[in-house]
Amino acid sequence: MLETLKGFADYLLRPGLKKARWNLARAGVNDGGPFNSQRGPTVVVRQIIDAMDARAIVETGTHRGTTTEFFSKLSIPVHSVEIQPRLHAYSRIRLRAHHNVVLHLGDSADVLKMLAHDSTFPKERVFFYLDAHSWDNNPPLDEELALVFGNWSDAVVMIDDFAVPGDSYGYLDMGPGRCLDETALQEHLDVPRFYPAMPAYQETGYNTGWVVLASGTSAHRLADLPGLRRQPVRGQTDAGSDG
Numbered sequence: 001m002l003e004t005l006k007g008f009a010d011y012l013l014r015p016g017l018k019k020a021r022w023n024l025a026r027a028g029v030n031d032g033g034p035f036n037s038q039r040g041p042t043v044v045v046r047q048i049i050d051a052m053d054a055r056a057i058v059e060t061g062t063h064r065g066t067t068t069e070f071f072s073k074l075s076i077p078v079h080s081v082e083i084q085p086r087l088h089a090y091s092r093i094r095l096r097a098h099h100n101v102v103l104h105l106g107d108s109a110d111v112l113k114m115l116a117h118d119s120t121f122p123k124e125r126v127f128f129y130l131d132a133h134s135w136d137n138n139p140p141l142d143e144e145l146a147l148v149f150g151n152w153s154d155a156v157v158m159i160d161d162f163a164v165p166g167d168s169y170g171y172l173d174m175g176p177g178r179c180l181d182e183t184a185l186q187e188h189l190d191v192p193r194f195y196p197a198m199p200a201y202q203e204t205g206y207n208t209g210w211v212v213l214a215s216g217t218s219a220h221r222l223a224d225l226p227g228l229r230r231q232p233v234r235g236q237t238d239a240g241s242d243g
Helices: 002-012 015-026 039-052 066-072 085-094 108-116 141-151 182-188 217-222
Strands: 056-060 078-082 101-105 126-130 156-160 193-196 210-214 228-231
Touching: 039 066, 039 126, 039 156, 039 210, 039 217, 056 066, 056 108, 066 078, 066 101, 078 085, 078 108, 085 101, 108 141, 126 141, 141 156, 141 182, 182 210, 210 217
Parallel strands: 056 078, 056 126, 078 101, 126 156
Antiparallel strands: 156 210, 193 210, 193 228
């Protein structure tokens, strides 16, 4: 009996099935709630925004504006970027009454560069939600992270659709070199990072994973949040050390 259960678990956790689960999540058929209708991130993001005393939110990948609308209710400025004109136009209509939201049409890296050079936009304690992923292109993660950590202090970044070590959350896997797991963070493994404290089997919605990276004092502010599980940074074995 135990062998049968183990075999079934191994089948469910095969990379191909994780990829298929992620593809279903991105299909957008059910647009019922923010963060792929997952309960965990809606709680954790509120904890993060409060703990870091965020001054603004930047989202890459507006899609249909469901998560953007959630961000707008946190009562701080929100900038969201979408590369698809049709989705951008839809979200402009959907969010027209949310006056703290600015929607950008274009490439996520280009908008991050623009915000980095905008003297009116905060350069510290900004929360970045990176969700500009596509099956048709390489995720622009390296450039996005370089821009964020090169231009903002005490920043916090949440990357959606990310593999969670030791758990069965779904994640983006387009083959070698195009997978959202820790191999995609080789240039940033010295940045404190956190994963969901909630196990995948307790999550709702599409059950896709995420990771949070925090720089400067924000890393200390997030260290004791109940929704986060800290991962050791490069060269350390103690998950509780500061780095």
